[in-house]
Amino acid sequence: MSKFLFISVKPEFSHKIISKEKTIELRKNRPNVKKGDHVLIYSTVPDKSILGFAKIKRIIELTPQEMWNLYSDKLGIDKERFDEYYSGISKSIGIEVSNVCKLHTQINLDMIKSYFPKFSPPQTYKYISNITALRTYKKLTLRFTSL
Secondary structure (H helix, E strand, C coil), rough: CEEEEEEEHHHHHHHHHHCCCCCEEEECCCCCCCCCCEEEECCCCCCCCEEEEEEEEEEECCCHHHHHHHHHHHHCCCCCHHHCCCCCCCCCEEEEEEEEEEEEEEEEEEHHHHHHHCCCCCCCCCCCCEEHHHHHHHHHHHHHHHH
């Protein structure tokens, strides 16, 4: 069964993913996902909202230098911050995405918490089954379109 990878991303980078300017999201640890799984894109403070979702095209594992040399045009980050992020780390992980879909209405954290009070966005990422994601989206959209 495929699943959703729920990732937290700084607004500068989440908006670049949604606009398709950035097609590879960088991580220090490899998530347990495969090609064809989906990723929910949660934009952190100050947005605090789910902006959209995408399909995972592939997971790339390289040294930071190889990642930069091969994919710098798809990373949405400058060299200085890239080097700072991977300082002292020998492996870089890239989550390459495709089929990016922007939600018509962002789902903000207050909306989610009003229905799921114990919910907290992931520090980096967490996994959600497709069924859970669809049921949650349906409940949230039905609730908030009727307000």
